[in-house]
Structure formats: C-alpha cells, structure tokens
Amino acid sequence: MIKLIAADRLRPGMYLHDLNCDWMSHPFVRSRFLLEDPADIAKIVSSGIREIYIDTSRGLDDASAPTVEEVRQRVDADMLRAATAKPDVPIQRTVSEEMGKARKIYEQTGRVVRNVMNDVRLGHAIHVADVEAVVEDITASVARSSGALISLLRLKRADDYTFQHCVAVGTLLVTFARSMGLDPETVREAGVGGLLHDVGKMKVPDAVLNKPGRLTDEEFLLIKRHPSDGHAALVATGSVGDIPLDITLHHHERMDGTGYPEKLAGADITLLARMSAIVDVYDAITSDRCYHKGMEPTEALRKMFEWSKFHFDEKLVQQFMRTIGIYPVGTLVMLESGRLGVVTEQTEGNLLAPKVCAFFSTRQNCYIKPETVDLAKSMGWGGADRILGHEQPQKWNVDPSRFLTAQPA
Numbered sequence: 001m002i003k004l005i006a007a008d009r010l011r012p013g014m015y016l017h018d019l020n021c022d023w024m025s026h027p028f029v030r031s032r033f034l035l036e037d038p039a040d041i042a043k044i045v046s047s048g049i050r051e052i053y054i055d056t057s058r059g060l061d062d063a064s065a066p067t068v069e070e071v072r073q074r075v076d077a078d079m080l081r082a083a084t085a086k087p088d089v090p091i092q093r094t095v096s097e098e099m100g101k102a103r104k105i106y107e108q109t110g111r112v113v114r115n116v117m118n119d120v121r122l123g124h125a126i127h128v129a130d131v132e133a134v135v136e137d138i139t140a141s142v143a144r145s146s147g148a149l150i151s152l153l154r155l156k157r158a159d160d161y162t163f164q165h166c167v168a169v170g171t172l173l174v175t176f177a178r179s180m181g182l183d184p185e186t187v188r189e190a191g192v193g194g195l196l197h198d199v200g201k202m203k204v205p206d207a208v209l210n211k212p213g214r215l216t217d218e219e220f221l222l223i224k225r226h227p228s229d230g231h232a233a234l235v236a237t238g239s240v241g242d243i244p245l246d247i248t249l250h251h252h253e254r255m256d257g258t259g260y261p262e263k264l265a266g267a268d269i270t271l272l273a274r275m276s277a278i279v280d281v282y283d284a285i286t287s288d289r290c291y292h293k294g295m296e297p298t299e300a301l302r303k304m305f306e307w308s309k310f311h312f313d314e315k316l317v318q319q320f321m322r323t324i325g326i327y328p329v330g331t332l333v334m335l336e337s338g339r340l341g342v343v344t345e346q347t348e349g350n351l352l353a354p355k356v357c358a359f360f361s362t363r364q365n366c367y368i369k370p371e372t373v374d375l376a377k378s379m380g381w382g383g384a385d386r387i388l389g390h391e392q393p394q395k396w397n398v399d400p401s402r403f404l405t406a407q408p409a
C-alpha cells in the first residue's frame, strides 16, 4: 500500500516510493529505494521535504498515515472548491485568433532572453529595455487571449531549457499578476522578473546545469547559488527595479522556511516572490527534461495543491489554478463520449467545462472531423458530454497542438 507520511516519522526499513517534491529540490537520483542509512533521512529533511510516499508492501508501515487514495480525494476536493470561484479578466479573442501573434512574441522573447543570459555569462552589460519591450508584447497578448501564449510554453528543447523556462516563467507571471488585479506597472515588473529570474544560472558550469544524472552535494550547492549570483548581476546593471530583483533572489524561498538562499518564511516572503515560486515549480514539473518526462498540467496542479501545505501560499496556488484552468489550454482530455479533445478556451466561472476541440474517437481508434464542443452547454455527439480526465498525448500518439489553431465548425 502506498501511504503518505511526515518526513520526521521516517525510519530505516521504510521503502520510499516518491519523494513528493519537484525533482530540482532533492539531491537523490532515485525516488524509490529502501531507506537504510539514517543519513539519508537527515538529507531528506534538510532538503525541505516534509511529506513522503512510502510503499508498505516493500518496507515498514506507519499505521496512522493516510493512503495515496485518501490524499488524492482530499486534494481533488480542495481543487474543486477553488474551481468554482470567479475567474480572471474576460478574454477578448479566441486562442486560434491570437495564436499567430503569440508564436511571434514567444520566439522574440526567446531571442531576447538568450541574449541577456549570454551577456551575463560574458560579463557584458544587460539591455533591460529589450526585456521590458517584450514584456509589453506578452502583456498585450495575454490581455487579448491568455491561452495562446500559455499553450506554447511547454514546447521546450532539452538543450535550451534554461532560456525557455525563463520565457515560460515570465509569461505565466504576467498572466498570474494580471488575474490578481495588480496594477499595470507591477504586472510589467513581474514579467521582467520572471524573464530574468534564473539569470544566475549562467554562472553555473554547463556540465552541472545540464547534467542528466545525479548531482553531487557540491554540484547541488553550486546550483543553489544562482538566486544570489543572478541578483548580484542584476544589481550591477543599476537599471533593474526592486520587484525583478526580489523575484530573482527569492523565487526558491518556501513558506515553511525550508527554501534558499535566505530561508525566509511566511510573511517575510513578498507576494511577488511567492507567486514566482509557484510559477517556477509549475513550469519545471510540466516540462520534459532529458531525464524526466514532464507531468500533465492537471497532475502538476494537483501536486502543487498537495505541497502548498508547506511550500507555497495555498490561496495563491488556488488563484493560479483559476488563472490557467484545471485543464489549461492545450491539455488533451478524454470526454465521456469516448472522444479525445484539446482544450481551446476556458469557461468563465466553471473550470471543469472549458471549450474543447474533439478530434479523435477512441471507440473507433481514428481521427474524426474536428468539432468544437462547449462543455458548459454541451449537447453534441451523443448528448451532453463532459471531461473524464486528462490524457497523455504520447499514449494515443496524437499531437493536440495541431488542433488549437484549427477553426472547426
């Protein structure tokens, strides 16, 4: 049986099933192993991991611990409660109308971020004005239709991960800050902070930054320097505002004080730093890396809900989910009718019933004529339809992004 236990209840003889944190936050190469060495328990606790899944069929049990099913039910109930609250600002355009522009903005942002990071690597001056200009474009695109840019963010190449992750965090932070009703100047600064937040990674040797295997303790310490190194590089420019500086220095702080570099806790972490921590981890765990398959967004949100007890601001995780949806644009979903579809638009006030472009029949195992189904008022194929859950595109060998820009009847 798989059970969730508090890290301080771990003891040798238990079998670790899942370290239950994003993989950048722990020093172990594997998540599953028999706990024999008490030093490993100390290492887990010092990594800031507070709760862990154990497999009681392969090691010692803890009778008081809840099972994985009980935890999942609790998290799902929390997500559903949050899903019914009022969503963010209404959209002006459909995703497919915005997609062409969004793609150009995404590519331009990638170029600017890459240039800035290379400048930092070489010790050159940074052109902050270029970063501010792309943030304007991102903000305008998000205002027209937030789903278009967001749907592009998962298309990362392994060799380009650090740059593309910065683009994603900048875009998601703009979207998030806007949905919180923050003033335009703060939204702009949040975007600059997101795009620059990992600039300190340019000081980490490539061999460590892109190492496919286990990091040694020393390598892990090198990585952990990037918030302070990035902050120092940005301070040196003299032209970066307080909010981007705060985001760069504090995006790895955690609400329970287990983060780095300053081990800040609770109210000592600013609103924007808390928001950036959420967005940073969300993008990291939904991204494919050479040694990890990214989680589907819905699964990632579920994990973030679970972790928010210790690491994140719970209310902000709920607000972030309302911003991007339980099934964000681009998510592949299975409908009750047996069709597969891609989410194309969120529905205001009901995150469980977005608009979906249905394009594949799992009953006949073939593509069908794409049909846009508004699940909030669905009376399509076979009557009312609804989402059963998200699906992995590779399981069905389909590319949902093809149907985001289609204009089906």
Ligand SMILES: [Fe+2]
Pocket (backbone or CB within 6 Å): 197, 198, 226, 251, 252, 280
């Ligand atoms: Fe970081």
